[in-house]
Amino acid sequence: MKLFWLETYKTFSRWRTYISFGFIALIVIMTEVVMKLSADEILYRMMRSFQKDFLIFGNVLNGWFITAFIMNSLHIHIPFFITLVAGDIVSSEATAGTMRLLLIRPPSRSKIITAKYLTTLFYTTGLVIFLALICITLGLLLFGHGDLMMNYQSKLRIVFIPEAEVPLRMLLAFTAAVWSMTVVASLAFLFSTLAENSIGPIIGTMAVVIVFLVLGNFPFDFFRMLSPYLFTTYMIFWQRFLDDPIPWQEIARSALILGLHNIGLFSIAFVVFTRKDIKS
């Protein structure tokens, strides 16, 4: 536990750690201000399937909707911010030349790597919670509250969630988002144990995430067959908490697959780190 807090202190005493928080705040503020200014256009895009045949009353563009909208847009970009720390946490020791010093001290290698991994997960969770807080707070302040309309354009479907259910659904969705992002963190963490510098793990993780996302979204049969084998396919399972009815089985399956990825990636990182040769 002491090691974990020590690692956390080390991580949060670096200015690089706060780049992600700063950029997320900037992106969310800019997005919400722009959305406030172009509310009509957003509503038009969102409701175009229904606008010819339905009159729509009420506060559709509310804080909850804005939060879901930003989450939808940012789930591709958040991994980059996560890799900034997760891809650096082990390799930075090698870059700074502190690896040997670290490994000859009393705590075992397994304790060190576990503490670093837990710090990575702590940072990932903190980042997603920060995103949730800033999105919801600013969203509700600027756009007010109301029922949540989720527009699944790919399925041409609109799901209406009564406001009373929204906070709990959002809590579950953000918890799922944290869970999804831990896989990115685990991947970057593994790459970090393999590399001697931070750039490689960051670029490597982003390359994997982007390639998997692209492959998983191609509307061709071959890629559709491939998509169940890509972890990125399950990373959007947070959206299912904003569906009706909530597909619990699909959620459980996605969470389990992502969890297994976490275990697998950390196990490899653990083995690599504990067998690391520091004599050469």
Added chain:
Amino acid sequence: MAGILFLLSSELIQAQEDPGRYLDLIEKKYSDVKDYMADVNVHFDIEALKAPDMQAKLYYRAPDKMKVESKRIFFFPKEGGYFNPSLFKKKDFDVRFLERLIYDGRKAVRLKLTPTDTETSNKVYVLTIDTERNLIREIKISPSEGREIKAAVEYGMFNHFELPTHIDLQLDIPSDEPSGMKEFTQFGQKTKRITGKVEITYSNYKVNVGLTDEIFKDAEPHRLK
């Protein structure tokens, strides 16, 4: 021979009678309805729109002012969803007689209404009118854009006026997909359609209460370009 003569005579009667008179009778029946307000409940049974029942208060003032008041988000069908006695005026349509029939155990006629001014509207309506009570029981809208809407209306008596208590709306409309998706779906896939049923229930009617302009001031729903 007698049968042929009967058929000819009924055809002759139908050709001679002015089908527009059925619209006149409805207009006359509701000429005293100046305004009304009612509670409305909308139930959706549409795969593309997963929503619980929505409630609102609807205000109408002749000839065409309508306002929906709801504290929450409210979807309301543009066509056939509310009762506007001034909608089907004989002067606005070219009316064609289609058939006589028995609807719900009562004598009825089916008329086809084509707008005389095709620039403002290209929607063709087929109305089924209960000729015993002068009530529009069914409205079928088939405009040119491939959308088909059918409304079946049930009435109740409120302040000596027969007003709708239940409208059963069946929709079969093409979805307006995002352009990117159209590009991907053009290979052998049909454009998706929004189909399903919307049930609208009206209650607590208050007729001719003197609704003022003030009520209809902010009547606009979300203006979608």
